[in-house]
Amino acid sequence: MNMEKDYIKLIFGLKLKQARTNKNLSLFGLAKITELSKSYLNEIEKGKKYPKTDKIILLAEKLEITYDHMVSLKLDNNLAPIGEILKSGILKEIPLDIFGIQENDLIDIIANAPAKVNAFISTIIEIAQHYNLSRESFFLAALRSYQEAHNNYFEDLEQKVLDFSKAFHIDMNNKISLDELAAVLREEYGYTIQELVFSEQEELGDLRSIYVPKSKTLLLSLEIDEQQKAFILAKEIAYNYLKIEDRLYTFSWIKFDNFDQVLNNFYASYFAGALLIPRKKLIGELNVFLSKSNPTGDEMIELMNQFNVSPESFYQRLTNILPKDFQLKNLFFLRLSHKKGTDTYQIKKELHITNQQEPHANEMNEHYCRRWISVKTIEAAIAEKKEHYFGAQISRYDNSSNEYLVFSSATADPFKKDRLRSISVGILISTPMKKKFKFINNEDMKRQVVGVTCETCAVKDCEERASPPIQLEQKKRHENTDLIVQQYMAKFS
Missing domain, CATH: 1.10.260.40 (lambda repressor-like DNA-binding domains)
Structure with missing residues (x-):
């Protein structure tokens, strides 16, 4: 060898x-x-x-x-x-x-x-x-740690976006159009952009784009919406403008050959998000929204619609801006997935800024708390047949008494048939946070005691419970056994 x-x-x-x-x-x-x-x-x-x-x-x-x-x-x-x-x-x-x-x-x-x-x-x-942790999962965990260590804010990439907008005369105060993005790729980087029906090939059903480097051809699925197309085009611009060569050629990814590809994929995605959701404009719009005493869900959706992005891209962008520009450095991001007709909810993506916040993925096949607004928005989207259902609540975790203001949007999963996903951002409620969110004490704001998983939750008489608290009960049994053992130790010493 x-x-x-x-x-x-x-x-x-x-x-x-x-x-x-x-x-x-x-x-x-x-x-x-x-x-x-x-x-x-x-x-x-x-x-x-x-x-x-x-x-x-x-x-x-x-x-x-x-x-x-x-x-x-x-x-x-x-x-x-x-x-x-x-x-x-x-x-x-x-x-x-x-x-x-x-x-x-x-x-x-x-x-x-x-x-x-x-x-x-x-x-x-x-x-x-x-836990059958794959190589890709290990790389993604390392990337997540890297993001969390930097509060998910990267000044050099933010500056690169500003430099790009100046060089290409992109007006960052207005929603960037698909035509602008496509023109940059075609005229500056020599791309050919072609749309195909990927679903004709069953194996390509989950893909939205393929880049062919030899001919500089970008193949786009005809089934993607405008927001997905904008993100893909912006990401291709990022790969070229940042001079990234070791990259992925499909969206979504099939496999990573090395960690550099994982990191470069993140850099390109960050650049795309910052281009489609300019920092300065987002800060201004958030300040207006947060100054309202009783904003509605429709107003939040209107805020998102000012940018040519999906709810997931918008929430991801919040995790860049809130820690940096609003000094809200204790927050989490979750993407929850659900297949229609099942009682299963899975965390597919997560990020925790500053500390490991309350909800997190587990490999124990436990049931996530059905009181989460992340679950509630999915249920409501199905019941009301809405393309985009927005919800918010103040969640107090029973095991720690920490409270979070959680925003959540549920939409159809663009990559999986008969699946929905909710994207959520939770912000730890603190005195400085309350000063920024004028509506936090509004009596109309829904409040809910929640757990992490049903198996570990001590909430009594929970109608939404999907499983008995077996892990919690086992822990209590062990504690009681230990107490009696200590009594015997004292008695016979």
């Missing part, structure tokens, strides 16, 4: 460091007994250099281990998980530098405390395998 040179150097460096620490030698001490420079040995341990044969023989002799052991790619048990990670190439695929981490620094941390850190890594791997 051919191993990458980098992998071989890293493994040798780990083995050298382990052998040195087993002898209680510092780098200075090893340098002294081998007459090799400390900086040279440090480079070897960090996996940056691989010594020549005579140097390996010298190191093996002074460390009292065999040459074969030094050059073998087999790691001791306590370092084996590191070897698996290095061999998999996962560290190469994830640009650790965006998290402020250098690969060699991470390896150094692991090597300094192999037993504890490797137990942690092994646990993470086991959890991933247990």
Whole structure:
């Protein structure tokens, strides 16, 4: 099996460091007994250099281990998980530098405390395998962490949009048209745009666009609406204007080959959202809306309709603007999916700004609280047969007493037949938040005590409950058992 040179150097460096620490030698001490420079040995341990044969023989002799052991790619048990990670190439695929981490620094941390850190890594791997976490899911989780670490606001991309609008004379105060977007792609970037009936091929039923790089042809599904088409065109502009080459060629995505594609897909999507929903205009419209004492759902829908975007793009944009320009840094974004005729609701996308907020995805097949406005809007959209049903409520979570103002929009899922989805943004209610939302204390605002999942919820006499609180009851049983055990311990001490 051919191993990458980098992998071989890293493994040798780990083995050298382990052998040195087993002898209680510092780098200075090893340098002294081998007459090799400390900086040279440090480079070897960090996996940056691989010594020549005579140097390996010298190191093996002074460390009292065999040459074969030094050059073998087999790691001791306590370092084996590191070897698996290095061999998999996962560290190469994830640009650790965006998290402020250098690969060699991470390896150094692991090597300094192999037993504890490797137990942690092994646990993470086991959890991933247990829940069948795919490579794509891992990448998306890493991306979500990156977004959350930056409060989902990226100043450089915001500036790129402004630079683009200036260079192409795009009026950011007016709704950008499909003709403008298409003209930029055709005239500036040499695109051919062609519309086809994708649904004629069953395998293409979930796709909305395909980009053919060789001929610069963008194939669009005839079944997409104007908002979807605008986002796809804006995203193609982003790929070109930002000079992104390692990219995805379908929307929605089929697979990611590496993490760079995940990250670049996000950058292009962010650019598209910022182009279609200009920051300055959105801030102005939100200030008007928030100053109202009793706004209606129709007024919120009218606000969204001022931009040529889907509800999901609008809510995503709120997660950029609210933390940055309204200092509302505790919020969550959820996309909930539901198939008609079933009692199943699934979180398909989530984002938590600043902290892990209350509602979150779980892999326990539990039932999400039916009192969520995210669920209620889907139910109402089906019952009232509305293309876009908007709802809002103040949700107080029973387990923490945290309160959130939650906006939610339910529409047909454009990618799945007989499915609906709701897009929601929840904002933690605090004193500063109340000053910005004039209608927060309005008596007409619906208030609801909610849980996370039925299985963990302590709310009594809940008519919407989809499952008994079995997880909560089991937890209480364990607590009661522990209490009695402590009593026996005290009695017989």
